Amino acid sequence: xxxxxxxxxxxxxxxxxxxxxxxxxxxxxxxxxxxxxxxxxxxxxxxxxxxxxxxxxxxxxxxxxxxxxxxxxxxxxxxxxxxxxxxxxxxxxxxxxxxxxxxxxxxxxxxxxxxxxxxxxxxxxxxxxxxxxxxxxxxxxxxxxxxxxxxxxxxxxxxxxxxxxxxxxxxxxxxxxxxxxxxxxxxxxxxxxxxxxxxxxxxxxxxxxxxxxxxxxxxxxxxxxxxxxxxxxxxxxxxxxxxxxxxxxxxxxxxxxxxxxxxxxxxxxxxxxxxxxxxxxxxxxxxxxxxxxxxxxxxxxxxxxxxxxxxxxxxxxxxxxxxxxxxxxxxxxxxxxxxxxxxxxxxxxxxxxxxxxxxxxxxxxxxxxxxxxxxxxxxxxxxxxxxxxxxxxxxxxxxxxxxxxxxxxxxxxxxxxxxxxxxxxxxxxxxxxxxxxxxxxxxxxxxxxxxxxxxxxxxxxxxxxxxxxxxxxxxxxxxxxxxxxxxxxxxxxxxxxxxxxxxxxxxxxxxxxx
Amino acid sequence: xxxxxxxxxxxxxxxxxxxxxxxxxxxxxxxxxxxxxxxxxxxxxxxxxxxxxxxxxxxxxxxxxxxxxxxxxxxxxxxxxxxxxxxxxxxxxxxxxxxxxxxxxxxxxxxxxxxxxxxxxxxxxx
Numbered sequence: 060x061x062x063x064x065x066x067x068x069x070x071x072x073x074x075x076x077x078x079x080x081x082x083x084x085x086x087x088x089x090x091x092x093x094x095x096x097x098x099x100x101x102x103x104x105x106x107x108x109x110x111x112x113x114x115x116x117x118x119x120x121x122x123x124x125x126x127x128x129x130x131x132x133x134x135x136x137x138x139x140x141x142x143x144x145x146x147x148x149x150x151x152x153x154x155x156x157x158x159x160x161x162x163x164x165x166x167x168x169x170x171x172x173x174x175x176x177x178x179x180x181x182x183x184x185x186x187x188x189x190x191x192x193x194x195x196x197x198x199x200x201x202x203x204x205x206x207x208x209x210x211x212x213x214x215x216x217x218x219x220x221x222x223x224x225x226x227x228x229x230x231x232x233x234x235x236x237x238x239x240x241x242x243x244x245x246x247x248x249x250x251x252x253x254x255x256x257x258x259x260x261x262x263x264x265x266x267x268x269x270x271x272x273x274x275x276x277x278x279x280x281x282x283x284x285x286x287x288x289x290x291x292x293x294x295x296x297x298x299x300x301x302x303x304x305x306x307x308x309x310x311x312x313x314x315x316x317x318x319x320x321x322x323x324x325x326x327x328x329x330x331x332x333x334x335x336x337x338x339x340x341x342x343x344x345x346x347x348x349x350x351x352x353x354x355x356x357x358x359x360x361x362x363x364x365x366x367x368x369x370x371x372x373x374x375x376x377x378x379x380x381x382x383x384x385x386x387x388x389x390x391x392x393x394x395x396x397x398x399x400x401x402x403x404x405x406x407x408x409x410x411x412x413x414x415x416x417x418x419x420x421x422x423x424x425x426x427x428x429x430x431x432x433x434x435x436x437x438x439x440x441x442x443x444x445x446x447x448x449x450x451x452x453x454x455x456x457x458x459x460x461x462x463x464x465x466x467x468x469x470x471x472x473x474x475x476x477x478x479x480x481x482x483x484x485x486x487x488x489x490x491x492x493x494x495x496x497x498x499x500x501x502x503x504x505x506x507x508x509x510x511x512x513x514x515x516x517x518x519x520x521x522x523x524x525x526x527x528x529x530x531x532x533x534x535x536x537x538x539x540x541x542x543x544x545x546x547x548x549x550x551x552x553x554x555x556x557x558x559x560x561x562x563x564x565x566x567x568x569x570x571x572x573x
Numbered sequence: 574x575x576x577x578x579x580x581x582x583x584x585x586x587x588x589x590x591x592x593x594x595x596x597x598x599x600x601x602x603x604x605x606x607x608x609x610x611x612x613x614x615x616x617x618x619x620x621x622x623x624x625x626x627x628x629x630x631x632x633x634x635x636x637x638x639x640x641x642x643x644x645x646x647x648x649x650x651x652x653x654x655x656x657x658x659x660x661x662x663x664x665x666x667x668x669x670x671x672x673x674x675x676x677x678x679x680x681x682x683x684x685x686x687x688x689x690x691x692x693x694x695x696x697x698x699x
Binding site for chain 2: 354355359390
């Protein structure tokens with residue numbers, strides 16, 4: 060016999076009750092003792108206090124309890140009681156809500172068992188305890204509803220997302236994911252690769268890297284479908300963590316094909332429009348080239364003839380001024396026609412050839428000079444190294460005129476100057492187009508060169524200029540650098556020509572005389 | 574050399590042929606006009622020697638590139654210069670056909686004269 064048992068056995072009845080009371084207080088248990096014969100119930104003080112009732116005035120009848128049980132819960136209570144009385148359950152246990160005197164519902168854990176029988180073996184006494192579990196029950200319910208909300212949110216996300224553990228087994232997935240990957244209903248806990256054994260090794264590598272803590276993403280990855288068509292996906296694979304440890308990966312993807320296809324169609328349309336416009340401009344330039352050549356030669360012959368003409372000084376001066384204006388204006392018109400002709404050429408199939416920067420600058424000057432002068436913008440070109448780049452002349456001119464177009468527009472709203480420089484380095488020719496404009500807003504910089512991005516008012520720009528420049532620069536094995544601070548400087552690096560232009564086999568453009 | 578250098582000027586625009594002949598005359602060249610490739614070919618056959626050909630690209634009857642090919646087939650090796658207003662061929666393509674120089678229309682008189690003079694000197698014809 061243990062010491063404790065010996066000690067308890069030696070206590071008086073009152074002493075034992077006192078000890079029991081202390082124990083029940085500590086466990087916060089209320090006691091009920093139900094006489095099944097007349098439905099009287101002895102509730103103890105703690106049972107009453109748990110419901111805000113005064114022990115002295117509480118009727119000791121079953122109705123005291125049943126009146127306070129939540130109507131939705133009372134049937135369950137009787138069911139569980141019957142189960143025990145029938146002998147189907149070793150004891151009675153039920154959680155139900157009871158109305159506290161303060162008007163609030165309390166969650167009560169109710170447990171009990173038969174504690175007395177009559178001579179025929181029929182139960183006559185049922186004894187048990189009440190425990191107020193409101194706080195833990197509320198916490199449990201809250202957790203349960205949070206979980207439901209989270210699961211609901213994941214399931215209904217308007218995108219395909221799935222959560223995996225460290226072994227790339229499914230934990231959760233959105234409905235869109237399940238649909239698009241054809242997951243079976245029992246996907247939870249099953250391996251991603253088990254369900255999709257055909258998965259490319261490249262993705263397994265991506266998953267491994269994410270498990271090592273890396274975030275991997277793709278903006279627009281083309282995936283060839285089984286029917287040969289392409290679809291484009293935006294995706295991300297990233298680790299998720301518990302504390303500092305990677306607990307698994309989250310994979311998400313979106314089919315961005317409609318956006319990509321729509322953008323491509325718009326780009327294609329714009330390119331076609333641009334090409335048609337260039338073709339038209341080029342056609343006009345072709346038609347006026349021959350007349351211009353005639354005027355240009357005749358003006359020069361006229362000047363020569365005038366040099367030998369003897370007439371009165373005033374008449375002579377007037378004739379000379381006129382012939383000079385004809386000659387210089389023709390040269391200007393010729394330069395414009397020539398630049399248009401170069402621009403209009405579909406140069407994509409042309410071979411790369413040496414491009415003289417000085418000739419290029421003359422073309423660009425011819426196209427932009429009048430516009431600058433009318434707006435009071437000082438336009439200057441600097442080619443100290445007499446650089447010769449390698450490229451397709453029409454494309455290089457296109458690049459330069461597009462950058463100039465932007466620069467002039469900017470300079471018109473700031474300091475009115477535009478400066479174009481060329482610098483020959485070891486392997487490259489660096490062009491810089493610098494303007495005195497107000498600079499480019501930080502938020503706009505990231506989107507520079509994105510097709511259809513423009514800061515100009517409607518009708519003033521289609522947002523294609525810089526995108527086209529980037530396209531041409533990249534096709535010409537060059538690099539385009541965007542400005543980071545003022546003055547706004549766009550930099551284009553093109554390969555340098557390997558051999559200088561041969562002396563005699565020179566392609567002569569319209570160069571202003573003198 | 575006693576005779577002036579002879580330059581065959583080929584263009585379907587008579588006003589331009591005329592202006593070119595007078596422009597070249599100022600550096601002592603004798604200009605001979607033709608209005609298409611066929612006529613030019615006849616001039617080379619009937620009125621030799623021709624020291625240089627200055628020729629349009631697009632012309633009726635026979636275009637510039639065909640004329641150049643025919644001339645070379647005949648063994649005529651004089652310098653051949655294209656004066657072109659069209660963008661059908663790149664300058665590089667035209668040079669690859671055998672032209673020594675390609676001038677875009679319009680090219681100022683002074684430069685045309687420089688090109689012609691340089692080529693005639695290089696060819697040792699003057």
